[in-house]
Each structure stands twice: as C-alpha cells, then as structure tokens.
Amino acid sequence: MLHRSGRTCWRRFAAVLVPSLAAVAALGIGMAQGALAASFFISGQRFQVAADTLRAGGLSIYPMxxxxxxxxxxxxxxxxxxxxxxxxxxxxxxxxxxLLGPFTLLLTGGDGRRVEAANLFIDATSVVAVQADTDDIDIGVAAGAVTKGPVNPKDRNSRWFDPDVFAQQAQSVVLSDVRVISVAVSAGTLNVPNLALHIKQGSHRCF
Structure with missing residues (x-):
C-alpha cells in the first residue's frame, strides 16, 4: 500500500480516481463470471451534481x-x-x-448557507474538481480496511463489494468547483437550507 501522510494538493481531483476506475474493471471480471450480485437497483439515469465547495471530514473512494x-x-x-x-x-x-420533449428537474440549495450531510455517498461515473486538498491520505488501501471514511453498509454487505480491491481514504478533504456525473446519491442525513426544486422545459443542466 502506498501511504502518504500530511496535506496533499491536486489541481485536478480526477487524477486521484484513475486507480479506482481501473479497479472497477477488475470487478467487471467478477460480474461476467457471475461471482457477484447487486444489493439494490438504480434507474440508470445519469445526472449532474455540482458544488462551489465541498468540505468533508472522513473520505473514502472505492469501486463498485x-x-x-x-x-x-x-x-x-x-x-x-x-x-x-x-x-x-x-x-x-x-x-x-x-411528445413534449426534454424537461429538466433542477434542485439547488445552500445559497448563503452550507448544506450539511452525514454519511454521504455519491456513486459517480465522472468526478472533476479544480482544486482538491487532503489531509492524511492513504492511496492503495484495501477497501475492506478503510477506516477514515465511511463505506456504505449496502455496499459492504453486498457480494459486489471486494474487500481486497484498491481503495483510497483521507482524514479530510476540501474540493473546489466540483463537477460530478452520478447515477445515485444517498445520505444518512441531509440538511438543505434554501432548497429550491423546479421543473423547467428544455435542458438546464448544472454545468
């Protein structure tokens, strides 16, 4: 395992995800062989999640x-x-x-106040941040040995989860100008001040 302590800075957060994305391919082999099974179903619809800033204590990154x-x-x-x-x-x-064409479901929040979340999980197919600063990061830790950040219980108890696969963790992280393509988001608690939810005709994406 490659271990790095202290503060680490990346101009592009996507660079951190490359090894984890490679590990997804290894999981794909298990899928093809029928060795793994899903714990829940998703719609498959990709959506965008954007944030000006994201500050977190306890980060985990692992493939599923x-x-x-x-x-x-x-x-x-x-x-x-x-x-x-x-x-x-x-x-x-x-x-x-x-018959009506495209419509956009648009949700915004945290205008003037920060959104607060606990045990937040983002199942992403693409992640980019202009700036990423981490403290006490481990790159190459086994997914089953992650302790600094959370692992979704639905993932850990699923046959999809490989405890020996490549993962990453950090004590804390600060991300700026975050752009995510996701298929699922879940949280233990989510407090969204100034919530606004709109249905708009046409395409009105976050980015």
Missing part, C-alpha cells in the same frame, strides 16, 4: 458496480464522506418526455 432493474451493469466509483459541508449545491437531470 451498480445494476439497473433491466440488468444493465454500471461501473462506478463511490465517494464516501463521513461529514460534509457543501456550498452552492446544484443537481440536475434531463428527462425526455414523450
């Missing part, structure tokens, strides 16, 4: 595979945050409505 009700396999990287504060939250998903 989500599955839709139709059986489509969706490799993802799970970002887990034990406690998170989010500024300038935006979530958008564009849905094609028959």
């Amino acid at each position: 595979v989500d599955v839709t009700r139709k059986g489509t396999l969706v490799p993802v990287v799970v970002l887990g945050f034990r406690h998170a504060q989010i500024g300038g939250l935006c979530l958008s998903v564009v849905i094609d409505v028959p």
Whole structure:
C-alpha cells in the first residue's frame, strides 16, 4: 500500500480516481463470471451534481458496480464522506418526455448557507474538481480496511463489494468547483437550507 501522510494538493481531483476506475474493471471480471450480485437497483439515469465547495471530514473512494432493474451493469466509483459541508449545491437531470420533449428537474440549495450531510455517498461515473486538498491520505488501501471514511453498509454487505480491491481514504478533504456525473446519491442525513426544486422545459443542466 502506498501511504502518504500530511496535506496533499491536486489541481485536478480526477487524477486521484484513475486507480479506482481501473479497479472497477477488475470487478467487471467478477460480474461476467457471475461471482457477484447487486444489493439494490438504480434507474440508470445519469445526472449532474455540482458544488462551489465541498468540505468533508472522513473520505473514502472505492469501486463498485451498480445494476439497473433491466440488468444493465454500471461501473462506478463511490465517494464516501463521513461529514460534509457543501456550498452552492446544484443537481440536475434531463428527462425526455414523450411528445413534449426534454424537461429538466433542477434542485439547488445552500445559497448563503452550507448544506450539511452525514454519511454521504455519491456513486459517480465522472468526478472533476479544480482544486482538491487532503489531509492524511492513504492511496492503495484495501477497501475492506478503510477506516477514515465511511463505506456504505449496502455496499459492504453486498457480494459486489471486494474487500481486497484498491481503495483510497483521507482524514479530510476540501474540493473546489466540483463537477460530478452520478447515477445515485444517498445520505444518512441531509440538511438543505434554501432548497429550491423546479421543473423547467428544455435542458438546464448544472454545468
């Protein structure tokens, strides 16, 4: 395991995810052989999550595979945050409505106040941040040995979860100008001040 202590800074957070994305391919081999099974189904609809800032205590990054009700396999990287504060939250998903065309479900929050979340998990297919600062980071830790950040209980108890696969963890992280393509988000608690939810005709994505 490659271990680094202290503060680490990346201009592009995506660089941290490359090894985890590679580990997803290893999980895919297990899927093809029928050795793994899904713990829950996702819609498969990709949506955007953006934030001006995300500050978290307890970070985990590990690969998983989500599955839709139709059986489509969706490799993802799970970002887990034990406690998170989010500024300038935006979530958008564009849905094609028959005969009417595209409509956007747009959710915003945290305008002037930070969104607070505990045990927040983002199942992502793409993650980019302009700036990422971490404290006490471990790169290459086994997923089953992650302790600094959370692991979703639904993942840990699933046959999809490989405790020996490549993962990462950090004591804390600060991300700036975050842009995520996700298929699922879950949280133990989520407090969203100044919540606004709109349905808009056309495409009105977060980014």
